[in-house]
Amino acid sequence: MRKQILDIKIDMNGPSVELNAENGAVVMIPFKGYVVESCLFSGIVEPCGVDTQVVNAAQVRHMSARYMLTGKDTEGNDCHIYIENNGWFDERGGRKPPEPGTPMFHTVPTFITDSPVLAPYLHQTGRFEGEGWGKEDGLHILFYEIG
Numbered sequence: 308m309r310k311q312i313l314d315i316k317i318d319m320n321g322p323s324v325e326l327n328a329e330n331g332a333v334v335m336i337p338f339k340g341y342v343v344e345s346c347l348f349s350g351i352v353e354p355c356g357v358d359t360q361v362v363n364a365a366q367v368r369h370m371s372a373r374y375m376l377t378g379k380d381t382e383g384n385d386c387h388i389y390i391e392n393n394g395w396f397d398e399r400g401g402r403k404p405p406e407p408g409t410p411m412f413h414t415v416p417t418f419i420t421d422s423p424v425l426a427p428y429l430h431q432t433g434r435f436e437g438e439g440w441g442k443e444d445g446l447h448i449l450f451y452e453i454g
Contacts, residue, residue, distance in 0.1 A: 312435070314344040315376075320354050332362045342378065343447065347425055348388060350378015368396045370412060372448075388423035388429065392437055392448065393417075410438035416450055429443040 321337040336359075336449040340352035356374030363369075394414030414437035418429035437450045 309436075309451040309453055311389065311449055312345060312347055312450050313342065313448075315448045315450075316343045316444065317352070317356075317446040317448060321395060330364045334360050336360070338372075338374070340374075342376065346381075347428075348376065348378055348380055348386075348422075350376050353377055370394050370396070370414075372414075380422040380424045382419075382424050384422060384424065386420060388422070388425070389419040391417045394439070395439065408439050410449075411446075412439040414438065414448075419445050 317338050317340040319336060320339045322335040323334050325335075326333045335357055336357045337354075338352070339354035340356070340359060342348060342350050342352075353360065353375045358370055360368060360370045370393070372390070372392040372394075374390055376390065376394075378386070380386045392414045393416075394412050394448040396412045415433050416437050417432070418435070420426050420429050434452060434454060435450055436453050437448055440447045440449060
């Protein structure tokens with residue numbers, strides 16, 4: 308059973324940087340955003356987020372995004388949530404549109420927060436998963452509690 312805990316709308320906020328080599332490729336994409344829906348938190352994605360996508364020599368594409376949320380926890384206290392979101396693309400490698408009703412990619416997030424209310428929950432490992440979805444208004448990252 309999965310329970311959605313966060314829906315984050317991502318906005319690209321600058322030019323990406325690319326590197327292509329004989330043994331793979333790397334693209335770094337800066338972004339910002341805001342929390343669309345959450346039972347835990349309301350706020351923004353600071354404009355210092357970066358998504359790094361690496362394609363290895365076997366053409367397997369992985370991604371690692373790191374970003375900071377600033378806002379308020381469930382009790383209205385100011386707080387931050389740092390997210391390290393590591394993921395992978397399916398067999399399309401992120402180069403073709405996903406089938407309708409399927410995510411663009413899957414992730415395993417790690418959370419760090421200074422909120423005493425959220426820390427006992429978010430600091431647990433292996434409890435969460437994420438997905439990237441292309442919606443009418445752009446890219447959304449959805450996080451779920453699993454288990």
